[in-house]
Amino acid sequence: xxxxxxxxxxxxxxDKSILNSxxxxxxxxxxxxxxxxxxxxxxxxxxxLMGHPxxxxxxxxxxxQNLDVASLKTExxxxxxxxxxxxxPKEIPGVSLSQVTRAAINSALKEKGLKSSVxxxxxxxxxxxxLKNHGLSEDFLRRPLNEQAxxxxxxxxxxxxxxxxxxxxxxLDEIDSGLDIDAMKLIAQSIKNAVTEHKTTFLIITHYQRLxxxxxxxxxxxxxxxxxxxxxDISLAHELERDGYKNFIS
Amino acid sequence: xxxxxxVKKDFQGSFKAPEKFVFKMRKGLNEEVIREISFHKKxxxxxxxxxxxxxxxxxxxxxxxxxxxxxxxxFDEICYYIQTSERSESNWQNVPExxxxxxDRLGIPEAEKKYLGGVGAQYESEVVYHSLxxxxxxxxxxxxxxxxxxxxxxxxxxxxFGTVVPPHxxxxxxxxxxxxxxxxxxxxxxGVRVELPLQAYFRINAESMGQFxxxxxxxxEGSFVHYVEGCTAPPNSxxxxxxAVVEVIVxxxxxxxxxxxxxxxKSVYNLVTKRSFVYRNGVMEWVDGNLGSQVTMKYPSIYLLxxxxxxxxxSLAFAGKGQHQDAGGKIIHAAPHTSSRIISKSTTQDGGxxxxxxxxxxxxxxxxxxSHVTCDALILDEKSRSDTYPTMDIKNSESSIEHEATVxxxxxxxxxxxxxxxxxxxxxxxxxxxxxFEPIIxxxxxxxxxxxxxxxxxxxxxxxx
Numbered sequence: 233x234x235x236x237x238x239x240x241x242x243x244x245x246x247d248k249s250i251l252n253s254x255x256x257x258x259x260x261x262x263x264x265x266x267x268x269x270x271x272x273x274x275x276x277x278x279x280x281l282m283g284h285p286x287x288x289x290x291x292x293x294x295x296x297q298n299l300d301v302a303s304l305k306t307e308x309x310x311x312x313x314x315x316x317x318x319x320x321p322k323e324i325p326g327v328s329l330s331q332v333t334r335a336a337i338n339s340a341l342k343e344k345g346l347k348s349s350v351x352x353x354x355x356x357x358x359x360x361x362x363l364k365n366h367g368l369s370e371d372f373l374r375r376p377l378n379e380q381a382x383x384x385x386x387x388x389x390x391x392x393x394x395x396x397x398x399x400x401x402x403x404l405d406e407i408d409s410g411l412d413i414d415a416m417k418l419i420a421q422s423i424k425n426a427v428t429e430h431k432t433t434f435l436i437i438t439h440y441q442r443l444x445x446x447x448x449x450x451x452x453x454x455x456x457x458x459x460x461x462x463x464x465d466i467s468l469a470h471e472l473e474r475d476g477y478k479n480f481i482s
Numbered sequence: 483x484x485x486x487x488x489v490k491k492d493f494q495g496s497f498k499a500p501e502k503f504v505f506k507m508r509k510g511l512n513e514e515v516i517r518e519i520s521f522h523k524k525x526x527x528x529x530x531x532x533x534x535x536x537x538x539x540x541x542x543x544x545x546x547x548x549x550x551x552x553x554x555x556x557f558d559e560i561c562y563y564i565q566t567s568e569r570s571e572s573n574w575q576n577v578p579e580x581x582x583x584x585x586d587r588l589g590i591p592e593a594e595k596k597y598l599g600g601v602g603a604q605y606e607s608e609v610v611y612h613s614l615x616x617x618x619x620x621x622x623x624x625x626x627x628x629x630x631x632x633x634x635x636x637x638x639x640x641x642x643f644g645t646v647v648p649p650h651x652x653x654x655x656x657x658x659x660x661x662x663x664x665x666x667x668x669x670x671x672x673g674v675r676v677e678l679p680l681q682a683y684f685r686i687n688a689e690s691m692g693q694f695x696x697x698x699x700x701x702x703e704g705s706f707v708h709y710v711e712g713c714t715a716p717p718n719s720x721x722x723x724x725x726a727v728v729e730v731i732v733x734x735x736x737x738x739x740x741x742x743x744x745x746x747x748k749s750v751y752n753l754v755t756k757r758s759f760v761y762r763n764g765v766m767e768w769v770d771g772n773l774g775s776q777v778t779m780k781y782p783s784i785y786l787l788x789x790x791x792x793x794x795x796x797s798l799a800f801a802g803k804g805q806h807q808d809a810g811g812k813i814i815h816a817a818p819h820t821s822s823r824i825i826s827k828s829t830t831q832d833g834g835x836x837x838x839x840x841x842x843x844x845x846x847x848x849x850x851x852x853s854h855v856t857c858d859a860l861i862l863d864e865k866s867r868s869d870t871y872p873t874m875d876i877k878n879s880e881s882s883i884e885h886e887a888t889v890x891x892x893x894x895x896x897x898x899x900x901x902x903x904x905x906x907x908x909x910x911x912x913x914x915x916x917x918x919f920e921p922i923i924x925x926x927x928x929x930x931x932x933x934x935x936x937x938x939x940x941x942x943x944x945x946x947x
Binding site for chain 1: 895903
């Protein structure tokens with residue numbers, strides 16, 4: 233059984249069609265990559281999977297663990313185990329990483345019918361360790377989320393949240409943009425840890441195959457004009473690196 | 483953090499006790515009513531004259547043409563004085579049971595044990611309970627209700643009463659001056675630091691009631707005090723009026739921090755005049771949290787009268803359905819080398835309206851003045867409204883005056899980001915609003931920060947349809 237089964241998904245925003253009958257199946261486990269040129273609808277796909285209100289699904293379905301999630305609220309999808317790492321993580325003035333992560337964990341506990349909230353001490357010890365693993369100082373706990381953080385720091389803050397929330401499916405929208413080599417290695421390690429420790433399945437959206445030098449992708453899908461035009465293994469990424477997208481653009 | 487949260491409190495105070503009293507004035511206002519209040523309180527002749535003169539001033543002044551709409555206040559339908567117990571007690575056991583229960587539910591005796599230096603509790607028109615830690619009493623600190631202060635400390639009282647806010651200052655200072663009852667009197671002697679906050683709690687319970695307390699704080703040279711006031715009333719079908727006057731005198735080198743966490747029910751007209759005089763190197767800080775009420779008009783002001791004096795106003799307003807928060811602050815730089823800062827933050831939702839009304843004045847002789855004003859408004863939906871009315875009257879060109887104002891809306895992307903983490907929409911909004919207020923909340927002692935965060939959370943509940 234596939235973890236994520238997208239069938240004939242057609243999506244429009246403000247009367248403009250962005251996804252056109254997109255079909256994609258992601259099995260449980262492993263690392264899966266979507267590559268595509270600018271404007272192919274990759275980020276829209278991420279937003280739609282998470283339920284962004286700007287987009288309207290006109291056709292097709294999104295099944296997650298055999299459950300139709302297209303009609304679920306964003307927070308309900310998160311509770312089912314879907315996580316989105318944003319391409320441009322939002323700044324939330326006056327609200328810290330610690331507050332957001334704690335609220336997220338407590339919401340998940342409440343959703344499971346558990347009355348208790350996460351023990352403050354356990355939480356702090358845990359998140360401090362995650363910050364350290366991602367090369368971030370403890371200051372980030374209390375600073376307003378994503379404010380005055382560099383592009384690379386924001387991406388690592390996303391990965392810290394992922395590590396704390398342990399999702400079943402993690403969608404990373406251009407996690408590799410704006411990263412230096414060191415940050416790239418840290419993030420690659422973080423992905424591998426989540427795969428081995430929490431059995432998280434990754435759907436990674438990227439332009440480049442840079443990140444793929446540090447992780448092993450199980451499948452690669454090419455997206456052009458709002459649909460998946462070809463699926464294959466890692467050799468597809470190598471082919472793209474050599475020839476560009478010209479073979480896939482009609 | 484934990485102990486403050488474990489106390490089971492009803493910060494909203496939305497419950498109502500049966501009405502009981504030992505003396506209730508007939509409704510409406512005229513000279514006879516004022517004479518009877520004064521007689522009932524066994525006041526000296528000069529106070530009766532003060533009241534009657536103020537009443538003339540009240541009658542002669544029109545309602546302000548600016549600010550919130552006050553035309554619906556029916557002054558003839560208000561009860562101006564209700565006494566609920568025979569005297570102000572210093573032991574909770576002696577306070578009438580229903581009143582004690584009310585303050586128990588509001589968490590006052592509990593807070594008193596944990597983190598307060600003294601407590602005053604007013605129910606309707608009179609203070610029913612008062613306490614001050616013994617070591618403060620021994621140092622000469624006075625913290626009592628105004629009526630007791632008038633009887634027991636007549637000279638000190640008369641020296642300062644009505645000097646900062648004269649009765650004829652505005653229509654509502656005149657009304658308060660004519661029917662005032664209750665409130666706190668604080669005197670801190672030279673060099674004494676009151677380390678734990680003194681808290682006053684104001685509760686209106688009766689229908690169609692007007693509460694008219696006055697507070698007078700005198701911080702003598704080099705002293706420090708943090709005074710906190712909280713206010714609630716149960717939801718009422720008829721309008722309530724809360725009309726206070728607060729006067730603060732900050733002597734040279736002294737510092738007064740005055741924190742208000744107002745959470746009146748949505749039937750209250752809250753019309754308050756707050757003003758302080760600050761002398762050489764003194765510091766005055768108003769922290770003004772305005773939640774609740776139907777209408778609030780309140781602009782804490784600071785007169786910086788001698789060099790080195792500093793003033794700070796942190797104003798927080800939250801306006802929801804049917805509410806108009808007209809708040810802000812006034813600073814008058816009347817001496818050289820004085821400095822000030824105003825931070826105002828307001829949010830509006832569900833058709834609410836907030837206005838920032840600010841006034842900065844620098845007199846011609848005031849050289850080397852520094853002032854910084856920031857006012858930010860966060861609008862949560864299309865139905866709500868926020869306005870800014872800043873006035874600057876700068877008569878000295880060598881002063882440094884800065885003003886920044888922002889109006890923002892909560893972005894859909896911020897909400898989506900938080901929801902993608904599994905945080906429900908209402909909680910996401912609540913986090914964003916708390917974050918917006920954070921620069922003010924972080925200035926509060928922990929217990930009050932917790933209370934304010936909770937109140938904001940409660941206001942946000944049910945705001946998402």
